Amino acid sequence: MIKVMFVCHGNICRSPMAEFVLKDMVKKLGVSDEFEISSSATSREEIGNDMHHGSKNKLRAECIPFTKRHARQFTAEDYEYYDYIILMEKYNFVNLCRIIGDDEEGKVNLLLEYTGENRDIADPWYTGNFDKTYSDVVRGCRGFLKYLGY
16 A cells, blocks of 8 residues: 655645545556545644635546545654655645654655656645646646656
């Protein structure tokens, strides 16, 4: 079982979008049973809130299924449990380290690093551009699956 945790600041826009995009991709590949995929936040600001309507609207437009969910904060136990902890931006790493200390096991990467790029995925909560965020998330998830050999 490959356990993947996507992480962003609030867990209402980018990380849940990535969670549902990757779930859809592995389902279409017929390998859903080989993955456990989730998402969380580094902050506590949105804890308990559902996914942002902009992310939901974009997923609907792309025919990607999603379920109602509640934002939650990443925990030290998550670090131990998940194999891959995938961040949306460099600033998330600073906040994540407040929770886990150092990334001693080398589990943490930026999503776009799997595309060969070392850059952030813009937060659509601020930019309003859910299309650009979606495009980056899809590219990153494809790159991640290629990295894994799928």
